[in-house]
Amino acid sequence: MTPGVETTTGPLGQGISTAVGMAIAEAHLGARFNRPGHMVIDHFTYVLASDGDLMEGVCAEACSLAGHLGLGKLIVLFDSNRISLAGSTELCFTEDVEKRFEAYGWHTLRVPDGNDPASVDIALISAEEETERPSLLLIETHIGFGSPGKQGSFKAHGSPLGTEEVTATKKRLGWPETAAFSVPEDVRDHFREALGRGKDLESQWQQSFYRYTRSHPELAEEFRRVMSGNLPQNWDHAFAEFIPEKKPQSTRKTSEIVLQLLAQRVPELMGGSADLNPSTLTWIKEGGDFQNPSSHHKAIQGAVGGPWGYEGRNIHFGVREHAMAAISSGMAHHGGIIPYASTFLMFSDYMRPSIRLACLSGLHVIYVFTHDSIGVGEDGPTHQPIEQVMSLRTIPNLTVIRPCDAAETAQAWNVALTHTRGPTALILTRQDVPPISREPYAPASLLEKGGYILWESSSVVPDAILISTGSEVHAVLEAGRALSKKGHAIRVVSLPSWELFEKQSSEYREQVLPSQVKVRVAVEAGITLGWERYVGLHGAVVGMKGFGSSAPAQLLFEQFGITREHVVSSALALLNKKKST
């Protein structure tokens, strides 16, 4: 074995898919940092996987991609005991797993007895020697091994064996029957040896890294930096270089521009989309394609350009949203990389299990979700997110940001790069939105507070507050001006991120949304559920009540009443009601 081993496991196919991300990280960092005679990053990624893992779709997606990429240092130990929680795999899982993995381009091996360490060891050596393909070791085992009554039974899956059966098992295995915990001497000795072996390997690596520091001081410094998770000096000058367009632009397009500037200064930024680069615009131009270096690469359509191989920073995930999310988590777990993953907001649904685990694990992953509303237009309701923004907001520790214009989009990327203790989801438009002239309005830097007073018609306590996010902010600003002309004191609040806003002091939140102002209208081209948090029982929410439809975007906004006129009439209805009570 080699130092720097990564191990992982996890529920329902997540572990194996996350491991593919770790192996990608290792391959990429190796290509970036290793030099002849100086292998600073060179480790295997081992996975313990179960029958259940191999049934999951996310595992299928990730393993197909791993085969395509030729991740030779990925080794999966498939604990094939042919038993899952509910019974024998003969009920539901009789495919030829080895053949499937061969079809993916994997190296496969079968170990007929998982209780024979020597044969497992031989198989591991063979897997480690195979450098061109990932390896699957199908290791036949017995669940509840040694238990006279439950070996090979699904009763040993979800429940403890029970006192009697534990005693019987110990007896059968020739273990002391009384001790609740006992570690056989040879096992203890073996693990104790590992302490020394580990120390030796670490010290070898330290010596090797010292030599690397001498021969490649700048690379060594950079390696230390990326592994520490610190951003490079002056990385945020990228934002100074960014000049927002004066004409309308989709926020996905702005994001593309900002990403190019950031990618130049933040080399650890790396990612891609689930087969949507031309739509989500999440390529790093000339950043290279992350691909098996020994694969053919002449004139391949859709290649981003730049180097072709593990040094490439653009990952082509294929139409595999779920694996993309799990792989991104794996890259973040590994360290040395800030991964981003992109698809249409609609298809974030496919990614939820992995997004949630990233939130639970506090991983620095950036999701770029474009085509964020009925603004998608003709593709129709299967492609129009309605409930996605709100349902992403329900996931603990996920920072969701839906910027309203170019300036807020740049700020959103700033948060995404600096918020390291959990993932950030950027929610971007397909359609153009006008830039907001920041002279009469508040600066977009206030996005870091999650919500802020974008504009108000006067400095008195407002008669009504209009709250909005993303592309709807523009109609709301127009509505605010129209209401102001009718003599009402109006405040417009841009609320791109609920999570950031709720982290602010209660004083700040009270300043933006004073309790005394009961007339409140929230506007978002998504489900209305949830907005009562800011408008209360007696406010109004202008949003979607059901699924979208197929038509040009502008027509849809009109048909579903997400318009300046509807915002004005909703606010007037509340203002009149207030007057009459």
Place this chain on the structure above:
Amino acid sequence: MTPGVETTTGPLGQGISTAVGMAIAEAHLGARFNRPGHMVIDHFTYVLASDGDLMEGVCAEACSLAGHLGLGKLIVLFDSNRISLAGSTELCFTEDVEKRFEAYGWHTLRVPDGNDPASVDIALISAEEETERPSLLLIETHIGFGSPGKQGSFKAHGSPLGTEEVTATKKRLGWPETAAFSVPEDVRDHFREALGRGKDLESQWQQSFYRYTRSHPELAEEFRRVMSGNLPQNWDHAFAEFIPEKKPQSTRKTSEIVLQLLAQRVPELMGGSADLNPSTLTWIKEGGDFQNPSSHHKAIQGAVGGPWGYEGRNIHFGVREHAMAAISSGMAHHGGIIPYASTFLMFSDYMRPSIRLACLSGLHVIYVFTHDSIGVGEDGPTHQPIEQVMSLRTIPNLTVIRPCDAAETAQAWNVALTHTRGPTALILTRQDVPPISREPYAPASLLEKGGYILWESSSVVPDAILISTGSEVHAVLEAGRALSKKGHAIRVVSLPSWELFEKQSSEYREQVLPSQVKVRVAVEAGITLGWERYVGLHGAVVGMKGFGSSAPAQLLFEQFGITREHVVSSALALLNKKKST
């Protein structure tokens, strides 16, 4: 070809997975209704699938299961043009698809030229002749066929060819260049013939069905009934037969009992779990195992019992939540079956894309989600749903019901059976909950209104309303009594289904939750976001602020403050605040 052909397609692997459900429905109904010489249900299910579909995990799950089940009448035409939206499949998808499907146990065929109808036809005949295994026809095609500039290019995927290129294409194909739409005569003739062929086939089927009606009148009547979607006479006597336990019982256990009673009276009820029968308790005992009839079935662990074959009503989906949901949609699309699908609530995340499509399509599917909160206990935060109930509520046209006791659970199943224009999700506990003695409390039949006054301390306008769902209702009732002893007029509202409640008249809703009562506390062991809909800006929500933890359930409820004491103190704080203002 055979009459009664089903065809389907859909985005991102959904179509192919849904088709597996259609083929399951056909196989099951065939086993149920066909008799020697009388094939009333006997059709192929054809799928048009793309490279993108085959990359999706849900497709992998469904196709592995289809192979296991030996669904010989399922035929997938894989339109292999090696181009997806973002470029060539050489970027990400180089696996051997035929070999993969052979590993699943499929019959595969390759058609080298998809523009040669004769060879497609021959392949289809061969697929139709193969009765033991599903068939995959890998048909090589060219995207943008005939376009001089865009054939074989990903530019022909997401965007129209454009006027010039359309003209050039017509020229190249020898078509009239001026007509915007034109159908060649031989094509028109061919399709017109289909009218007659279809009529003939339908008339043959009608004749055959007439003969069936004569020889098997009861079966014919039953076939008509299940295909019409009407429930059998007296089906709801099942509820009269149901006697709730007097001792505490988990709602999943109650659900199991109710399901057995319903299954006896509603033979079209059919489903299963994603490898969780012993936990979700969603088997139909002695209802048979839906399996390939020619497969071995001696002493297989986890088999439910009863017949083994396509007549079985228990589907063993394996650890494949996403495919389970898509397959259930396919069965509902087909008709003749009321499908249910079960897993832990946590893993509903895996199913969201298919749940959403079921909602959009208005399908009668029943999801049974158990282990619905931190009540899961020691399995810890990866298995404890926090945001799932609320995020399911965000999906349009999904009826979510979280019953609080045995009586509400039975009523929830009643709704699930009778609400046919969209899916219903039943949210059930792992842990025991006490039965609510319905004498002093309102009857559980009010569940059909979504929310109702469960109890109040007096008939005056309440000082405070406590609102809750599921297992938390019991702590809330205790809190209500405690507050009442302190001299407050308290109302407890059970709100198991927001969607049903919101369908009621505004008068009814006002009666349950009078506007004038501002002191409101909502209690649910899930994320608090969303509950402001019922408690407003100034109410309190007792719920979860972040992820759960691993510990015994009771300890978790205490640690996270979802207790009677916390409900009492939250209500008192609001009551005192009100007094002081």
